[in-house]
Amino acid sequence: MAEKRKKKSTAVDKEIITLTNVCKAYSTGAPALKDVNLRINKGEFVFIVGDSGSGKSTLIKLLLRELTITSGYINVMGYDLAKIRHRKIPKFRRNLGIVFQDFRLLKDRNVYDNVAFAQRIIQKSNKEIKKNVPSILAIVGLAGKYKAKPRQLSGGEQQRVALARALVNQPAILLADEPTGNLDPKNSWEIMKLLEQINENGTTVIVVTHNREIVNAMQKRVVTLKKGVIVSDEEKGGYIDED
């Protein structure tokens, strides 16, 4: 249970995500999230797992303030997301890196421009862009393919580009919604290893996944959702089987 998790209280463990009694109901159907309590500290690596329709994507969308909560309290990086002003949202989002299952690259631009795009948006200078983009492409292992268009890349490579784009602005938190959902086991592992490496460099990483094998192998914190409720939250947890 969420409450069971002991909160360590060292200086490094600064809490950067707090959800208290959060409910989210869409206009139709049963609430997607019910009474969710979740605390995540700076530098953590957290898997979010659960059946299809259990509310994982909804949770991610609440964290990036694409959706607003119906009731409760949500704070990310010190921003009260229920109250945040519309024009503050861009500034808030610059603390986040986001990766999706379907990569969402700009198909008309090459690898370099896709990553540079993120830097343009936060109005980095040309000089910084020329420095930052190649170095992040090297980290994700795509230094040699910076001129390729997305359609000339494999799924794994495309997801690395998406990852590079999410990381180039040096976000405090990386949110990944099923980043390996479209990838084969080998590529899935490579992406997960990259995420782990990114986490080791200090970024808080939150990964939604259905990949049982990887979750069980990586021995990270695992939060399990079931029908919109957190049913388990364990350090070094595993993928909980449906009974």
Place this chain on the structure above:
Amino acid sequence: MRISTFFYTLRQGFRNLFRNKWFTLASIATISACLFLFGLFYAIVTNFQHIVKTAEEGVSVTVFFDEGLEEIKIQQIGDQINKRPEVSAIHFVSAEEAWDTFKAEYLGEYADGFTENPLEDSANYEIYLNDVSMQPALVTYLESLDGVRLVNRSDIAATTLTGVNALIAYVSVGIIAILFAVSVFLISNTVTIGISVRKEEINIMKYIGATDFFVRSPFVIEGMLIGLIGAAIPMGIIYMLYNVVLEYVTNRFSMLSSLLSFLTVEEIFNVLIPISLGIGVGIGFLGSIVTVRKHLRV
């Protein structure tokens, strides 16, 4: 805003133009048509006004006096006329002057045979008006004066000219207003298409933390570029056509050419270019900003 961001945004604006070529072309064509007509009307109306004004300046009323009227009486009549508000200038022409002019204009060297002035009683006042529509009232007044034998009015129907002028202005304003509305509508549509085509990109931008301004600017720039190009094309065409048409009109109606004084292409363009560019860019800005505010509530 950073310089590099500004240029990036500008580049994106250009990209948008090419991304939905057909809509861009349609919008440019409409604005071009609109501003072409505007330019045409402007050139015609200003020329017309110029012609009317020149004609008006030449419109005069001539007053002849009773035979043998003393000079002092003539002087008094002159003073009275001068007091009228619609009179802009009054010029006394003595009998000698009238004869000299006549000789120069019609007789040339044959004038030598005359020893006496045959136009003895032709001393007159040439009266110029500042408002042609007051001509009939002035004539009535002059005819009532003592010592006045004859009042001649020049035959240009200046009032009709002014009437036609106003009509042209109204009609052109009406047509241009309609075309402007169509242009704004088309630009708005072009930008809407652009936004829907790039929904995905806009979403990504929002996730990454793009400000409203950053997301919207390329579309507004796109609109303004459409306006700018849409203004430049008709200006170029009118510039090239103007002298050709002018030459044709002057040759074709050469007997009128002494009467018609046209403006030069530079005189027209000094005013037309800033107005047209302003309108073009303005329409582009208006059409896109309205659309972007409606559809890009980011």
